[in-house]
Amino acid sequence: MIFYILGILLKIIFFLSCTVLVLLIIEKAKLIFFPHLCTCYVDLSGKAILITGGNTGIGFETAKILAKRGAKLVIASRNVAKSQAAVRAIIDASGNPKVEHKPLNLKSLSSIKQFADDFNRTYGRLDVLINNAGTVEINRTSTNDQIDSTFQINHVGPTYLTQLLMDKIIASKPSRILFVSSNAHFLHNLDSNDIAGKEPMNVWVRYANTKLGNVLVSRGMSKVLPEQVTVNSLHPGTTKTEIWEQGPLFVRKVINFLMDNFMKTKEECAQTIVHLAMARSLANVSGKYFDILRAVKTHRVVTDELAQQYKDTLRLIDDRVKKFEKINTN
Template structure:
């Protein structure tokens, strides 16, 4: 019903400017990340595109500059499947940037064959959750100093397909790529909820979102029948531009300044699964993430 209601809602747009603001977007060299970069650069923000593949990133920077008309766009190397790379990226940002007003945790992998990150995490939970959890932790002091500021995590309606297996978060006992993807997207929502509580009173707000079913190269790991299904429903899917709108909404919509920790879809508040509202589960995931990443984050 939520999706149906949202389909008939007037499309959202805002003249909001971001002059003098700095934005970091992970996975910004393709898809909705790139479209988000174009939009926020048009609004006057300095945009830092954090990407794994620097060759693709440099080509994307040129496109973002061309389409936005802003020269204030650059890329930096960030591999979210490698703690060393995340720490190096954060160190560079903390050293070179006086502020980060908006952090968009956008990068992700989807339903890939079983694999592990450089540090031994199952790939989907490692990149989609652990990598962004650590990155946010390493930038949080700079973000707080830049307040008012926002932290946005791109989740998915797929979060409702599974829960979080705290006993086997790396899917070592059994691996179902669909459930592992769902677990990682649920983790984004729970992280956002926990983070909002910890940031109360700091003027830093947090949001998670479902971008929509999008025409994206993330589907390359789907099997034959799944790819066939995606072809059938493709007329009803969103383009990358349309898919970026809820991210942009969470980044700039003035009325959200008083909101934090919520989940959004189609540029409006949306319902997440019961697990997505489970504060006890969120807290357990937070503690497990800190333990696995060997960090202390109160």
């Protein structure tokens, strides 16, 4: 029995290592053959930008770059102490004092609602919303809203946040919405009959499903938004961030070794996000998927028809919110 379990673990480790290695080799090859640094120097003074998960990793590097361009930045994240330290570091690096933190827990629909209500009351405009926060939860859990945690943090939560801030975004046009996705969406196995992610599946498929969800919601929203409000999704690239710091120690060591030797830097991964947030050439581009500063093809299942299934996410949110309100009024 022990040898059987050990054999399964070794197969999982081998599969993960090979997958990560292939992805990282592809990432490095793209850096060689395609320009990957955003060279559009736009003055963002007077612009208000909200970025989730801007206290660490790619989000932190993105926030630093945008702050240097003069934007007013709101970092939305759960860890208050880490976020306050990140705000100070961004201000020090950019010389821009217009950076602050607001607490947001994407694992809770009620927290998202509270955040959005506060933001809508406090801020006069929202020029760019960057849905950047994400996770990979090795041990499968569900939120209090009875949704798979990875799916809620990566997809359902950002979709709900976007909907709650939509009036502010439209009133601020020209404005932009970004969903950070991943080329991992090519590995999806999304079941539209299990949008809450209750059925068992391995961690990488669950993660891929969340990223496919972001591609779909971006494309679907682009069909209904008014002119001068754009929404796009993107693959930032693969880098060594806290998102990988889960799972058995040996698995982490293998993945970290591969990333130490093949990965992009966090600053390189921030470039496509920054480009989509401010490039004048993209002012009227919407519903596209970007990688290395360019619009690229998604998985072939991503069609306008399937993209309309993002409304399934909205219905799921509506169902969970109504249940939450009912519990609190009884």
